[in-house]
Amino acid sequence: MPDTAFWAVCLVVVPLFFALICFVRSDQAAVLGLLAAGLNALAALAMTVFFVRSGPLRYAIGGWQAPLGINFSIDGLSVLLVAMTAVTGLSVSMYARGYFSLRIGSAGEINRHGHQRAFFWPVWLLLWGALNGLFLSADLFNVYVTLEIIGLSAVVLTALSGKPAARLAAMRYLLVSLLGSCSYLFGVALLYRSYGILDMAALARLISPAPLMWASLALLTTGLLLKTALFPLHFWLPPAHANALAPVSAILSGLVVKASFYLMLRLWGDIFAQVLPFAAYVLLGVLGCGAVLWGAVQALLQKRLKMLIAYSTVAQLGYLFIALPLIRLDPGSSAWEAVILLIMSHACAKSAMFMAAGSIFLKAGHDRIDDLAGIKEVLPISSFAFVLAGVSLMGFPPSGGFVGKWLLLGVSLAGGEWWWGVMLVIGSLLAAGYVYRVASRLLVFKVTFFSRRQSIPPVMEWSAVLLALLALLLGLLAGYPLGLLEAGSPFPLHACREVMP
Amino acid sequence: MNTLFLYTMSGLALFAIGLHGLIRSSHLLRKILAANLMSSGVFLIMIVGACGTDQVMIDPVPHAMVLTGIVVSVSTTAVALVLVCLVQETTNRALLWQKRKRGQGGRTDA
């Protein structure tokens, strides 16, 4: 009886099952991990195919209907994000397999990287299962537990690299995630206390302005903003993403940060949309602008490549928050599609960039930007992947980033609030600044001698290039994924065609 | 001023004290203690919300949520404590933002 629901359940059960098996049979962890990644990608593909045919669906776990039991609500948004996680996850897994096999091969490192590989796979699969669970679940408390798994596994993965800096960053990340989860739980508690239900859809119908509702919304939002590292609360993200192992940074920047933003979209775009005043969205938009400026300026100043990319994540997240007031400005408009496109293309591009940076780090032995001159001679494919991912981050045509920014620009100009659009354009100019700062070092400069002789396995370079190419193709093929979005989206998108003439 | 409202207020007070402690205290161990305090406060508010006014009709769902919450907080605390020991051992700095005593700057990007 395989239908959308069956595959949705597979998407949650398969990673968790393989995580357990990987822990027990830790010597074949890599093989099992890749097998799980493949199965997961297949399940995501199958779910998308069935979803296109049968449309949105609510699946009651344990057979108990919405208010009592926990439901999966499978709609366009969740299917797209699950597909994004599957694609990015598959390529990061292939990269990780090459990354750990390379480092185990080098003498003297046997036990440290054997240990890292043995524990990377189970934790990463748990994270993946929780991500899929979060995108599919429609129950606020269930989402709390998945957020907790994501946060804790992200911390463990960050601390896996064993360097003192990574451990300190992991400590800070754990404290922030503790604070975030606690305030989120407090928000859920207050909502339950005043409305007595936990299901998102039912809640959306019951929401009415009340002092307790405002307090719970404030708590939920603070918790999620802490986890999404929006501008004033972003201090923990750069050290954590920069000091982690390369595949881990790709996962953190590409996927983990998106999970809590997805929840922000659900809360602000769907459940609390009718109740929230427009000023609240403007506040988030302004914070987004702050993030774009601060992230880009910091990225321009960074000495280390991975710190630069981490600060670029802070900036790119700013774009997503700038889109929130645009969604509110014109609910039916294509701003909703643009945000999803930006999320997907940023996930692919940022993971590809971190993977390329990881290969460069391994080859050069360091990642000081000024001394990476001419590495294209030694690592042509990874440098090309880095530049290709940079193109999508900068929002150059024909990348997904460009189409997303183009749509947001259109909505902001149509709605008369042109400053959001101008902010986007300034942001992409700054992004061009820091990407070209690195690209000019990578591609153009004279060759300097690089000490590492070991050759980078091709799987590592090609997975980065393929992901970067996907980020570009997202622009050209934007029609297909976004077509999915209309099924069961909170706003009647087909109505939006007329709005955007 | 029935007792339920009093318990809610003490839960809220616990949350506030925990939050203040988490932000202000400088020793990592103390921060984790504060985090536990915060979650206890939240659990208290949840359970008080559960028992209805007529003492008979008890809503079990918050109880289940609190049970899950307790187990989750014990697991995060365990990982946090191990991390504290590691941070103290490697960078000899139990205080997160304080420079190391012996001159060598506690650079975060070692």
Add this chain to the structure above:
Amino acid sequence: MNWGGLLLVMILLSSLVPGLIIFALPEKSNRPRTFLNLGGAFLKLLLILVMIIGIYKGRHFAVRWQLLPGIELALNSDPLAALFSTLSTVLWLLTTLYAVGYLEQSPNRRQFFGYFSICVTVTVGIALAGNLITFLLFYELLTLTTYPLVTHRGTREALAAGRVYLAYTLSGGAVLLVAVAWLQVLAGPVDFGGQPVLASVAATHELQLIVIFFMFIAGLGVKAALVPLHGWLPRAMVAPAPVSALLHAVAVVKAGVFGIVRIVHDVYGIGFAAGLNLLLPLSILASVSIIYGSLCALREDDLKKRLAYSTISQLSYIVLGVSVAGPLAAIGGLVHLVHQGLMKITLFFCAGNLAETLGVHRISEMNGIARRMPLTMAAFSVGALGMIGFPPMAGFVSKWYLGMGALATGKMWVVAILAVSTVLNAAYFLPILIGAWFKPQECTWSEQVVAVRLETRWMLLVPPLVTAFLVVTVGLLANAQISPLAWVKLIVGREFGP
């Protein structure tokens, strides 16, 4: 699949595919790389000829690809597109030949030729763009692909020039992006082929359209090197000669001017633009850049920098021609687009020859050089005289039509500008010629190329001679059936109606 659409896509692919293959080939495989380049160029020339014949017969080729309901990529072959794509293809063929000769032993040619062919694809893409958003897409890609060419040498000044180039072109691109998005919000997706659509929406958004127009001019002006935004062009001369020849004489700068022509002719329409009296400030801006360009050229001693400043002033002829609302001036402007391309590329080829064979960069060193390299200097003289506007050369034809157009619309000051600029052209070109031909050799040159029979490698000599010959023939056979002038009359005829 309509065959016309396939033709257009084939035209684009004919240089994109060789470019990608070149990236894949190893560095040392020179012979297959040259074969790929020249083969691609000939194929593209053939396809362009097929297209021209088609257009001549009145057929219309078009292809559309829908990205999103609001965004559609479209290519279509209207006469203006054919004009610019023919020019770029012909000159790309010659410049490839020249580049193969010029970069004989230099390092990483794979990267150079890869980006070179992708860059031409993008230029032809700009020419064939069917609507505003496709034009924007290719316009921004141009920045991306030309950056590695400008900074090809990897030296410190190359990087500094690259940074300046990026700063200008990226901010220009950003302004253009906002303008296009704003226009799309007001008037929906704008197609080039059909009737200018803005007249219908003008009543309500008068002021906004004016602001959008000047944002367009600012965005496109960067690449068209209008005066305040021209800073990057002289610095970009640090690039190797083929790059300055093709890109900074033909592809990149013409893309900007071509954009302005599109905006004035197809998006706003001449009548509507004149109605909003937008054309006067544009013509003033063009005149200022003509004069300023020529004055700066006077002061420059470095040959390539002088040619760069002369390009800045020559480009503004085209903008001037377009902004003078008469049909004759439009013919003058458009035909100058082709003629200036031919003449300027000849000059750059010769400058490259001098630099490559004798290491001569400064004009002061060029006294008596004609004895040593007579053919190159002959080509250079033809180009220079054409620039000044001597009768038999192409330059004369376009200046003649510009003058007549100005007279027809009674704009006397435009005629004065043309006269003054002709004098200034003479002022900065003639001393070079006189010095080269009649003055004795003063300083010794370092013989870098040991040439047996000819004065330098044949690959460096043939392209300038061919282009010089083209300059003369285009001038002489201006009224012939197949000359660029006739083609421009066809375009302007359709533009201004019977």
Add this chain to the structure above:
Amino acid sequence: MMDVMGFFDIVLALALPWLGWRLLASSDLFRAVVLFISLGLLMSLTWVRLQAPDVALAEAAIGAGLTGALFLSALRRLERLSESERRLEHAGKREEDETIPPEKRRRAKPVAYVLSLFLLVVFVLLLGWSLGQTPGAKGGLGPAVAGQMGQSGVQSQVTAVLLNFRGYDTLLEMMVLFLAALGVWSLTRVRQTQQGEVPGPVLATLVRLLVPLMIIVAGYLVWIGSSRAGGAFQGGAVLAAAGVLLLLANVTVVRQVPAGLLRWALVLGPLLFLLTAVACMGGGGNLLEYPGQSAGVWILFIESATAVSIGVTLAALYAGGRPPAPSAPEKDNEEGPGSGVDKGGKA
């Protein structure tokens, strides 16, 4: 009678925040941990007063007991580290943990301190007022749960919610526990403690006496869970307490537990829970939809498996690292010099 209980509630409700404040304000860390344990016990008393026996049991066993034990062992490790640190520095006075003089700490960010305090107070007052306003939501999902109790296969409402109505939450929560064990094992390895530390006669007899009793009590708690207060977590917590006792007494049998068996014990609970959840789908039902009337049997089976796993996991968390490698004591690889492939930039 009621006012005595009312008076007791008031004392309890005031004691909690006061203890919390004393805990954070105390200068000595050891005193803070002890206060934390007593706060945990008071909390379990509060749960009893609020008719939440399940939560009271869990709080006493896990919240106060195990978390307290974790803090104490972490404190001991920190003391040992700072002691070795001190020996290196041969600092004279026993180093208070708050070495930086208080006024330096306070001066650090006075403005931010006042601002954060002010924000906090405002937020708390606002929240307190709003909490006071809205009455409880008429029993929330309580009536819905009571209505469905018939098909839930168990009598105790909390166990029904935990393992049937919202069984998916508990499955994920088991994953959280498993993840914590994974995290602790991935971060450190248990120190090779001195083998010969004799536990002393009293502790040895205590352990021999109490551990079997604890295992029986754990079994009883898991069994009674279906009808009255109890269940997998509480049973697992008691098992964990037995495990902690064994670790404390450094009983040799704990050292010889083969690593493979330990890993399987950790994985047993979540794996069986997951497999039963999927098995339910086999019979045409949804995930975790127990077929027919056999819900009670399935729940008991899952509860016993998870109880064992929870016990082993919590004990492993207390041990604070993956088991020492039985073979030659290889170097502690965290600090292995290694060729520094992934050392940070040599900035």
Add this chain to the structure above:
Amino acid sequence: MAFLHGLGMVCILLGIPFFVSGTIGLLRFPDIYTRLHALTKADNVGLGFVVLGLALQAEEWNTVARLLLIWLLVLIASSASCHLVARAALRRKIQPWTRP
């Protein structure tokens, strides 16, 4: 039945002074050993009385059995922990208090 209830209440009330004396001993005594001595002795006896009182008031027999089990466990636990604390104190070489 009321008589048993009354007797139970009396026993519980008898237990309270023991707890109070144990606490006073904890606060007043000079060093760790004397405090341990006071605490374990007094509290155990106090708890004995409280358990006895509750047992008298209990309705069925198994609650009585459970109460006795609780009392037995607390006895074992407090004496063992008192021993361990004292041993740890000795190991840290804390000298017992001698009259000055």
